[in-house]
Amino acid sequence: MSESISSVQEIGTDELPVIEPDPSFMKQMLEMGSPQISPCFQCLKCSSGCPLGFAMDHLPHQIIRMVQMGLKHEVLASSAIWLCASCETCVTRCPNGVELPRVMDALRQIAVREGVRPAEEEIAKFHDSFMDEIRCSGRVHEMSLIGRYKRRTRQWFQDAGLGARMFLRGRLGFLPEKVKDRDKVRSILRKGGAR
Amino acid sequence: MTFQAGACHGDGAADEGMNRELSYYPGCSLHGSAREYDHSTRALCEMLDIHLQELDDWSCCGASSAHAFDRDASVMLPARNLAIAAQQGKDVLIPCAACYGRTKAAQKSLAEDAGLQHKYAEQFGSNVPVSVPLLNLPELLSDPDMVEALKQRVRKPLNGLRAVCYYGCLLMRPPSVTQVENYETPETMERVFAALGGTPVPWSYKTECCGGGLVLGRPDIVNKLVDTLCLQAEEAGAEAFITACPMCQGNLDMRQKDAAAAFGRDYSLPVFYISELAALALGYARSNGWWRKHLVNPRPLLREKGLQ
Ligand code: SF4
Numbered sequence: 001m002s003e004s005i006s007s008v009q010e011i012g013t014d015e016l017p018v019i020e021p022d023p024s025f026m027k028q029m030l031e032m033g034s035p036q037i038s039p040c041f042q043c044l045k046c047s048s049g050c051p052l053g054f055a056m057d058h059l060p061h062q063i064i065r066m067v068q069m070g071l072k073h074e075v076l077a078s079s080a081i082w083l084c085a086s087c088e089t090c091v092t093r094c095p096n097g098v099e100l101p102r103v104m105d106a107l108r109q110i111a112v113r114e115g116v117r118p119a120e121e122e123i124a125k126f127h128d129s130f131m132d133e134i135r136c137s138g139r140v141h142e143m144s145l146i147g148r149y150k151r152r153t154r155q156w157f158q159d160a161g162l163g164a165r166m167f168l169r170g171r172l173g174f175l176p177e178k179v180k181d182r183d184k185v186r187s188i189l190r191k192g193g194a195r
Numbered sequence: 196m197t198f199q200a201g202a203c204h205g206d207g208a209a210d211e212g213m214n215r216e217l218s219y220y221p222g223c224s225l226h227g228s229a230r231e232y233d234h235s236t237r238a239l240c241e242m243l244d245i246h247l248q249e250l251d252d253w254s255c256c257g258a259s260s261a262h263a264f265d266r267d268a269s270v271m272l273p274a275r276n277l278a279i280a281a282q283q284g285k286d287v288l289i290p291c292a293a294c295y296g297r298t299k300a301a302q303k304s305l306a307e308d309a310g311l312q313h314k315y316a317e318q319f320g321s322n323v324p325v326s327v328p329l330l331n332l333p334e335l336l337s338d339p340d341m342v343e344a345l346k347q348r349v350r351k352p353l354n355g356l357r358a359v360c361y362y363g364c365l366l367m368r369p370p371s372v373t374q375v376e377n378y379e380t381p382e383t384m385e386r387v388f389a390a391l392g393g394t395p396v397p398w399s400y401k402t403e404c405c406g407g408g409l410v411l412g413r414p415d416i417v418n419k420l421v422d423t424l425c426l427q428a429e430e431a432g433a434e435a436f437i438t439a440c441p442m443c444q445g446n447l448d449m450r451q452k453d454a455a456a457a458f459g460r461d462y463s464l465p466v467f468y469i470s471e472l473a474a475l476a477l478g479y480a481r482s483n484g485w486w487r488k489h490l491v492n493p494r495p496l497l498r499e500k501g502l503q
Pocket residue numbers: 039040041042043044045046047060061064090093094095096097098100
């Protein structure tokens with residue numbers, strides 16, 4: 001106990017990084033439709049149950065704190081915002097009802113809008129390919145989706161064996177289906193402001 | 196106990212509630228990699244005298260991607276389908292857990308958010324329609340009358356089949372959307388499976404995440420989650436998984452071999468859709484086409500239990 005106290009004294013407060021909280025980032029978040037995060041009291045319940053936490057650079061509760069502190073660059077460049085699988089475990093268990101999955105959504109949206117290079121480029125490219133597929137057909141045809149994704153990532157051979165097995169078992173359909181009223185679908189995506 | 200072949204429907208108390216008309220939203224997966232989920236759901240409903248009318252010209256719900264880019268689109272994409280559903284005027288069966296979750300969340304947002312209501316009117320030229328009830332498959336099948344009906348119609352009981360029911364995320368969460376009370380330890384699929392003669396195996400990973408749409412971008416992460424689920428299912432003493440979600444089934448079934456290789460394991464657990472097992476137990480004769488689509492071949496296990 002006393003050892004750790006003396007080591008803190010040895011470092012000296014002037015060597016610790018001092019972070020001036022910057023509320024402008026939170027303001028931008030709210031404008032992007034992020035829910036309030038001020039009720040968070042850092043209990044870590046979200047992070048202890050997060051199934052993707054093991055792969056994230058910052059855990060969900062840390063992301064919340066970082067947003068509150070205004071660490072915009074660090075948050076937008078984090079892998080956590082892309083690895084969140086929107087499993088809804090955190091918000092279900094949070095004692096304060098903090099809607100973390102919606103916070104992650106707003107963060108991804110700001111990152112894309114401001115051209116921040118995603119820490120998980122493949123995941124971002126998957127989402128892009130998925131949205132292109134909806135824009136094109138109104139429905140998602142998995143084989144075309146995989147084709148789009150492979151063109152974007154140039155990972156032609158990743159999971160090629162699995163793709164072949166899926167194809168042989170008839171799990172990948174040949175013919176894409178198209179929605180008749182595709183104009184409406186496109187107008188939804190345009191009005192929404194999606195890229 | 197056994198259901199007589201050729202017995203006419205409507206002659207038992209349990210049959211009465213069954214002559215039912217539902218709208219049907221298959222979603223993209225059920226017209227693609229999860230076609231056996233679509234086929235088995237249709238086959239099962241036909242056997243239960245539930246008539247399905249597919250939503251006319253339905254479009255993608257936006258799934259795991261729309262909300263990551265654009266909140267309005269993630270509401271308006273399902274809203275288009277909800278508008279079609281309102282016209283058809285029946286409760287909607289949505290077997291895909293992701294479509295169900297996204298559509299139900301959109302319905303809730305539209306009912307509560309005046310800003311979205313305004314955007315809806317702009318986009319669709321009418322007010323937000325009255326909410327139609329949305330149903331997922333475990334919800335439909337675990338209704339007490341339906342469980343009774345299933346029991347009465349079982350012709351090939353799933354005796355001796357030990358399986359864990361795996362719900363994943365969006366059938367249960369968030370409870371503010373799904374309105375489910377028992378969201379951490381649901382029992383709906385267990386009730387259905389038991390009614391079919393099967394032995395549900397208790398385990399604590401029912402509502403864990405399979406990694407969902409991360410599978411293309413980060414298959415290594417999905418392998419890790421799949422590995423944990425398979426180990427836990429095996430340790431609980433299960434021989435198979437039962438699912439009601441194309442993502443869950445897809446990840447567990449299609450990534451299982453890679454996950455086993457990556458972590459040096461030898462599990463091999465077939466991953467069934469609940470509709471496949473229910474239709475099989477009710478005597479559906481042409482299930483072979485479904486089993487062929489599974490990457491973890493379920494036929495040896497079914498043969499062992501005298502179900503093939
Ligand atoms: S569970 Fe809620 S209150 Fe607790 S740390 Fe996470 S967001 Fe904050």
